[in-house]
Amino acid sequence: MNGLKFSRKQLGIPYAVFLIAFVVVPLLLITLYAFTKKVPADKATFTIAGESVSFAVSNFSDFFSKSANIRVLFVSFGLAIITTIVSLFIAYPVAYILSKTKFNKGGVLLVLFILPLWINFVLRTAAMKELLYFVGMYKSNSFSFINTLIGMVYDYLPFVIMPLYSVLVKIDKSYAEASADLGAKPVTTFLSVTLPLSMPGIVSAISMVLLPTTTSYVISDTLGNGNVTIVGKIIETQFLTMDNWHAGSTIALVLLVIIFLSMFLSGKFTEEEDESAGRANLW
Amino acid sequence: MSDKIIELVGISKEFDGGTLAVSDFNLHVNRGEFVTFLGPSGCGKTTTLRMIAGFEIPTSGKILLNGKDITNLPPYLRPVNTVFQRYALFPHLNVYDNIAFGLKLKKIKTTSKDKNGNVIEKFEHLKKSEIDEKVSRALKMVDLEEFEKRKVTTLSGGQQQRIAIARAIVNEPEILLLDEPLGALDLKMRKDMQLELKDMQRKLGITFIYVTHDQEEALTMSDRIVVMKDGEVQQIGTPQDIYNEPTNAFVADFIGESNIYNGTIVGDRKVRFINKVFDCVDDFEINAKVDVVVRPEDVEIVKPEEGIVSGQIVSSIFKGVHYEMIMMVGKSEVMIQSTKEVKVGDTIGIRVSPDNIHIMKRDFVSNVYDGYIDKINKVHFAEGAFECDVTQLYPGSHLDSEGYVITTAGEKIDLTNVPVRVEVGLKDIEIIDNDEDGDARGSIISIVYKGDHYQIIICTDEEEEEIVCDTEYLWNENDRVSVKIPKDKIKLTLKAVEKK
Numbered sequence: 130m131n132g133l134k135f136s137r138k139q140l141g142i143p144y145a146v147f148l149i150a151f152v153v154v155p156l157l158l159i160t161l162y163a164f165t166k167k168v169p170a171d172k173a174t175f176t177i178a179g180e181s182v183s184f185a186v187s188n189f190s191d192f193f194s195k196s197a198n199i200r201v202l203f204v205s206f207g208l209a210i211i212t213t214i215v216s217l218f219i220a221y222p223v224a225y226i227l228s229k230t231k232f233n234k235g236g237v238l239l240v241l242f243i244l245p246l247w248i249n250f251v252l253r254t255a256a257m258k259e260l261l262y263f264v265g266m267y268k269s270n271s272f273s274f275i276n277t278l279i280g281m282v283y284d285y286l287p288f289v290i291m292p293l294y295s296v297l298v299k300i301d302k303s304y305a306e307a308s309a310d311l312g313a314k315p316v317t318t319f320l321s322v323t324l325p326l327s328m329p330g331i332v333s334a335i336s337m338v339l340l341p342t343t344t345s346y347v348i349s350d351t352l353g354n355g356n357v358t359i360v361g362k363i364i365e366t367q368f369l370t371m372d373n374w375h376a377g378s379t380i381a382l383v384l385l386v387i388i389f390l391s392m393f394l395s396g397k398f399t400e401e402e403d404e405s406a407g408r409a410n411l412w
Numbered sequence: 413m414s415d416k417i418i419e420l421v422g423i424s425k426e427f428d429g430g431t432l433a434v435s436d437f438n439l440h441v442n443r444g445e446f447v448t449f450l451g452p453s454g455c456g457k458t459t460t461l462r463m464i465a466g467f468e469i470p471t472s473g474k475i476l477l478n479g480k481d482i483t484n485l486p487p488y489l490r491p492v493n494t495v496f497q498r499y500a501l502f503p504h505l506n507v508y509d510n511i512a513f514g515l516k517l518k519k520i521k522t523t524s525k526d527k528n529g530n531v532i533e534k535f536e537h538l539k540k541s542e543i544d545e546k547v548s549r550a551l552k553m554v555d556l557e558e559f560e561k562r563k564v565t566t567l568s569g570g571q572q573q574r575i576a577i578a579r580a581i582v583n584e585p586e587i588l589l590l591d592e593p594l595g596a597l598d599l600k601m602r603k604d605m606q607l608e609l610k611d612m613q614r615k616l617g618i619t620f621i622y623v624t625h626d627q628e629e630a631l632t633m634s635d636r637i638v639v640m641k642d643g644e645v646q647q648i649g650t651p652q653d654i655y656n657e658p659t660n661a662f663v664a665d666f667i668g669e670s671n672i673y674n675g676t677i678v679g680d681r682k683v684r685f686i687n688k689v690f691d692c693v694d695d696f697e698i699n700a701k702v703d704v705v706v707r708p709e710d711v712e713i714v715k716p717e718e719g720i721v722s723g724q725i726v727s728s729i730f731k732g733v734h735y736e737m738i739m740m741v742g743k744s745e746v747m748i749q750s751t752k753e754v755k756v757g758d759t760i761g762i763r764v765s766p767d768n769i770h771i772m773k774r775d776f777v778s779n780v781y782d783g784y785i786d787k788i789n790k791v792h793f794a795e796g797a798f799e800c801d802v803t804q805l806y807p808g809s810h811l812d813s814e815g816y817v818i819t820t821a822g823e824k825i826d827l828t829n830v831p832v833r834v835e836v837g838l839k840d841i842e843i844i845d846n847d848e849d850g851d852a853r854g855s856i857i858s859i860v861y862k863g864d865h866y867q868i869i870i871c872t873d874e875e876e877e878e879i880v881c882d883t884e885y886l887w888n889e890n891d892r893v894s895v896k897i898p899k900d901k902i903k904l905t906l907k908a909v910e911k912k
Contacts, residue, residue, distance in 0.1 A: 303500035306467050309487040310494045311514035311583065321513075325504045 159385075162378035163188055188379040198363070198380075205359040206387070208274070208349075209342040212281040213335055216289040219282065220334070224293035225323075228300075239294060246287045254280055254351045261352065273356035280352040281342050288341075289334040296330030297323075332395060340388045360384055416479075417443045417619050418464065418587060423473035425459050425643075433459040434643045437473070441587075441621065446613050448622045450630040451640035452666070457623045458497075460640075461589050464621060465494045477586070493580035494589040498596065499572045501564040507575055508560040511550055514583040515543045550582040553612065570601050581612070587619045594629065606632050627667045631655065639663050660772050664705040665860055669736075671711075671747050673863040674882075675704035675771065683771055686744040686863060688721045691766040701774040703862075708736065708749040710768035719761020725754050743884075744863035779841075779880055782907075783834040785827040789815055791904060793834045794877040796852025796895070800902040802827055831907040840901035841881035843868065843893050850894025854879065856887050870895065 161177070166185035173181030192198050223242060227233045245253060257280050261267040266276055304326065308318040344361030360380060367377030423437040434456040441447050449457035462468045464475060466487030475483045482490060493514070501510050519535040526532055538546075551557050554574035564572060573593060580588055590609075594602045610633045613620045624630055630637050631651040639646040639654060639662075647659045658664035661672050675685035677696045682689050685704045696702060716722040723741040735753045739746045739760065746762065754760055783793030789811070790797040803809045805827070808820040817825045844850045854872040861867075868887055870879040879895055887893065 301498075301500065303496050303498065304502060306465075306487070307494070307496060307500040307502070308513070309467075310465060310492075311579070312488050312517045313513075314488055317517065322502060326502075328504075 159378045159381055162374050163382045166375055167373075182375075188375055189383075192376065192379055192383065201358050201360055201363055202383075202387075204357065205343040205361075208278065208281065208357070208359060209339050212278060212285065212342045213289075213338045215278065215282050216286055216338055217293075217331065217334060220286055220289035220293055221331075224290050224297050224330075227290075227294055228297035239290075242290050243287045245283075250284065251347060251351075253284060254348050257283055258351050267352075267354070270354060270356055273353045276352040276354070277349045277357045280348040281345070284345070284348060285338045285342060288337040292333040292337060293327065293330040296327050296333075300326050335395065336392055339391070340384075343384060343388075415443050416440045417445075417477070418621075419474075419476040419479075420460070420464070421474045421476065423460065423463060423470045423475065425456070425463060425468060426471045432643055434463070434470075437643075437645060439638060439645070439648065441619060444617050444619055446610065446620045446622065446633060446635045448624060448630040448634040448637045449640060450624060450627060450637050450666075451646075453625055455640040456643035457625075457638075457640050458591055459643075461494075461591055461621060461623050464587070465492055465589050466490050491586045492589060493583050493585035493587075494591065495573075495576050495580050495593045497591045497593070499576040499593075501572055501575055501579070503565055505564070506560070507551075507556070507562050507564060507567075508547055510564055510575060511547045511579045511582050512543050513579065515546055518583070546582055550578040553581065554578045569596050570605070573597060573605070577609075577612075581616060581618065585618065587621060588613075590620060590622045592624055593622075594624075594626075602629070609633065631667070639666065641666075656770075658705060658770060658772070661703040661705065661860060664703075664770065664772070669708050669747060669749070671706045671708065671745075671863060672860060673704045673706075673744065674774070675702045676700070677702060677771075681766070683769065686721060686741045686746070688741075690720060690764060690769055692769040692771055693766050694769075694771040696771065696773070703772045703774050705770040705772065706746075706764055706768065708747040709734070710764055711746060711748040711750075712763045712765070713748065713750055713752065713754060714761045714763055716759050716761040718763070720763050722759055722761040724759050725756050728753060728756050742864070745861075746863070778838060779834075779836045779878075781834045781836075781877065782831065783904075784829055784831045787815075787828050789827065791832060791834060791902060794852045794879055795854075795872040795874055796850070798851045798897055798902055799899045800904060801899055802904065805832070805904055805906055833905045833907055835903040835905070836897055836901060838867070838880055838882040840897060841879065841883075842896045842898075843870070843881060843883055843885070843887065844896060845887075845891070845893060847892055847894055850896045852879065853892070853894040856889055856891045856893060859887065859889060 164184055164186065165177070165182040166187060167180055168183045170181045172183060174183040176182065227239050227242070233239055258267060261272075261276050261279070266272045300323065304322050305318050308322045309315070313321065343359060344364070346359055346362035346365060349357040349359050349362065364377050364380050364384075367373045367380065371377075419440040420437055423434060424432070425434040426432050437456075437460055439447075449460060451457050459468060463470050466482075466485060466489075469484060473483070474481055477490070477492075502513065505513070515538055518538055520538065522534050522536050524532050524534070547560070548557070551559060554577055556571060556574055556578070559567070559571070559575075564575060567575065573596070576593070593609075594605050597605060606629055609620075622630075622633065631654075634651055636648060636650055637654050638648050641662050647654055647663050649657075654663065654667055658667060664670045665672060673685040675683045677698055677700045678684045678689055679698065681692050681695060683692045683696075683702065683704060684690075721741050723739040723746065725737050726740050726745075727738040729736045730753075731749075734749045734751050737748045737750065737754055739748060739762065748762065779794075781793035783791050785791055785802060786797065789800070789802045791800045791802075792798075802817055803811060806817060806819045806825070809817050809825075812818050812824070817827055819825065842850075847853050852872060854870045854877075856868055857871045857878075858869040859866050862882070865882050865884050866886060868881050868883060870881065870893060871877070872879070881895070
C-alpha cells in the first residue's frame with residue numbers, strides 16, 4: 130500500500146509536463162517566430178527548422194502598416210463584441226427561466242439547449258447556410274455580415290447559456306425574497322439583486338465567447354460569402370497558404386495581447402464591483 | 413393595546429403534489445405583541461410565516477392586516493419585514509447598502525404648495541442624509557456602529573444576524589417576521605440575543621411574529637405561543653398556559669420534560685395511573701381513558717411510607733440546578749427533578765399535588781378504519797390485507813367449505829367487497845422490524861413515551877393511514893416496519909350500507 134502513496138507534488142508532475150509541452154513551449158515558439166524574420170543565409174543569426182532567420186520587429190510594423198489588416202482587426206472585434214452582446218441578451222432570459230426548476234424538470238430543457246454542441250460544428254454551420262439560403266438572406270451580399278453574426282450567435286449560444294445557468298441556479302432564492310420583502314418590485318429585484326449576483330456567470334460567458342469568435346473563420350467563410358474576413362482567416366492564410374509562419378505568429382500574438390488586455394480590464398471591473406462573487410469562474 | 417393588527421382566518425396551504433402544509437389556521441395578533449409559532453420541523457410554522465410575508469399564497473382562507481384583506485398582495489406591497497433563517501444578506505453589497513436597501517426604495521408622501529397656493533402631493537425618495545441617519549441609528553440599535561463599510565461576507569454569524577435585524581427594522585415595519593433567526597448561533601449568543609430581541613421589541617413597539625422549534629426560546633420571549641403539529645394548531649396561549657395546562661399529550665411532550673401516562677378515571681376527580689389512584693382536579697366521566705401529564709419538577713419526594721407510591725431510584729444525573737432522577741414504579745418510569753439528590757438504589761415515596769396532575773382526553777383508544785372484505789375473506793385496510801374472522805359479522809354464523817358465511821338462518825352470504833368498519837386495539841398490534849413479514853407496512857412517524865411503554869404511530873406509504881400501537885420496545889422515528897395483527901383481535905362491524 131505504501132508504494133501507492135504520492136505526495137501532492139508528485140501527482141502534479143504529469144500536468145506540469147502537459148502544460149510545458151502544450152502551452153508554455155508553443156507560446157514561446159509563437160513569440161520566437163513573431164520576433165524573427167526569414168533572411169538569406171549569410172545574414173542569419175540562427176536557424177529554426179532549417180530556416181535561416183534573424184531577430185526583427187518588422188513583422189509588427191508590416192502588419193500594422195497595412196490598412197486591410199487593421200480593418201480585419203476591427204471587423205473581427207466588432208463581430209466578436211456584437212456576437213457576445215446578442216448572445217448574452219438571448220441566453221440570459223433562457224438561463225434565467227431554466228434555472229427555475231418549475232420549467233426545467235430534470236434538466237431536460239437545459240440538455241435540449243446544449244444538445245447542438247454534440248453535433249459537428251461544420252455541419253451545423255453548413256445547415257445554417259442552407260437555412261439562410263432558404264429564407265433568402267444568403268443570396269444578397271448585403272446580408273453577409275448579418276449572416277455571419279447569426280451563425281456565430283447560433284454556434285456559441287450554448288457556451289453562454291451554460292455558465293449563466295450554473296451561476297443563476299446557485300443563487301439562493303431567499304435573496305430575491307429578501308429584496309421583495311424590503312419593498313422592491315420584481316424589476317428592481319432583478320436589476321439590483323439577481324443581475325449583480327450573476328455577474329460571475331456573465332464574465333465567464335464573455336470569456337468563453339469573445340476570443341473564439343475572433344478566430345472561428347469557418348463560420349465567416351461559410352456564411353460570409355467571402356465578404357467577411359476575420360483575424361482567424363488571415364492567420365490561416367499566412368500559415369497554410371503563404372507559408373509565412375513569422376507573419377502568422379505575429380498576428381496570433383497581437384490577438385493574444387488584445388484579448389489578454391480586455392480580460393484583464395473586465396476582471397478588474399468586476400473585482401471592483403464585488404470582491405467575493407466577482408471571480409470569473411469558468412464552469 | 414388589544415387592537416388586532418393581523419388576523420389569519422381559516423388559512424390552509426396545500427403544495428403542488430397534495431401535501432397539506434397548514435390546515436385551517438386561525439389566529440389574531442394584537443399590536444405590539446410577541447407571538448411565537450412553535451413546533452417540530454415540518455409542522456407548517458414557516459409556511460404560515462411565509463404566507464404572512466407574502467411569499468406563499470394560501471390555498472384557502474384570508475389574511476387581514478388592520479382589517480384589510482392582504483391575502484393576495486405581493487410581498488413588496490406589505491408593510492411587513494422578515495428576518496430570514498440564513499439572513500439572506502446581499503453578498504454583493506456592503507453593510508450600509510444592505511441596510512439602506514429598503515430605505516432607498518421607499519417613497520414618502522410630501523405635500524407642498526405651488527405658486528398658486530394649490531397643495532401638491534408628491535411621492536419622493538428619502539434624502540441621502542435621512543437614509544444615513546436611519547442606517548446609523550439601526551446599526552447603533554444592534555451595536556455595530558463602525559461596520560457600515562464592511563463586506564457582509566466578512567462578518568461573523570452573530571454580526572450577520574444583527575445586520576439582518578437592522579435591515580428589517582430600519583424600514584419601521586408594522587410587523588416583523590423572524591424565521592428561526594437564532595438557529596445558527598451558539599448557545600451563549602442565542603441566550604443573549606433572545607433577551608436583546610425581546611428588549612428591542614419592547615422599545616420599538618413593533619409586533620413580532622417569531623418562528624422556532626426551540627421550546628425554551630419560545631417560553632422566554634413570547635407573549636403568546638402557537639404550538640403547531642402537522643399543519644394544525646394544537647394550542648394557543650401564554651407561555652404559562654402552554655406549560656401548565658397543555659391541551660394534549662403532544663403539547664406536554666413538546667414543551668418541557670414530562671411524564672406522560674395512560675390513565676383511567678376511577679371516581680369523582682380520581683385518576684388511576686402507574687397502578688395507583690391519585691386525586692386530581694379535572695372532572696371527567698368515570699372510566700374515561702385519559703393521558704396524564706406530570707411535570708418532573710412537580711413530583712415531591714417523601715419518605716417511602718408517606719408517598720402515594722414508592723419505588724427505587726435507578727438513575728440520577730446532575731443537571732446544574734437540579735438532579736434528574738428516574739424512579740421505577742412497577743414497569744413505569746417516573747422522572748423526578750429535585751434539588752435534593754437521592755442516590756441510585758434508594759427507595760423513596762412520591763406525591764403529586766392534585767393541581768399538578770394534568771389530565772387530557774386520550775387521543776386514541778383504538779384504531780378505527782374503513783375496510784372491505786376480499787374474495788378469500790381477508791379484510792383490507794391501512795394498505796394491507798389481514799386474516800380475520802368474518803363470522804363475527806353475523807352472530808352464530810359459520811363458514812362453509814367454499815368460504816361463504818352461513819348465518820344461523822341458513823342464509824348464504826357472499827362477503828366479497830363488502831365494506832366494513834375495522835377496530836384494532838393499540839396493544840394488539842405487533843410491530844415487525846422488516847418490510848416483508850407483516851400484513852401492512854409503513855414508517856414510524858411519532859414516538860411518545862408513556863411511562864411503561866411507547867406509543868408509536870406508523871404511517872402507511874400511499875394513503876397515509878395511521879396505525880397507532882402501544883409497545884414496550886423502543887423503535888426509531890422513520891424506521892420502516894410492518895405490522896401483524898392476530899386474527900381474533902380484529903373487530904369487524906358491517907357498515908350501514910351493507911347491500912350492494
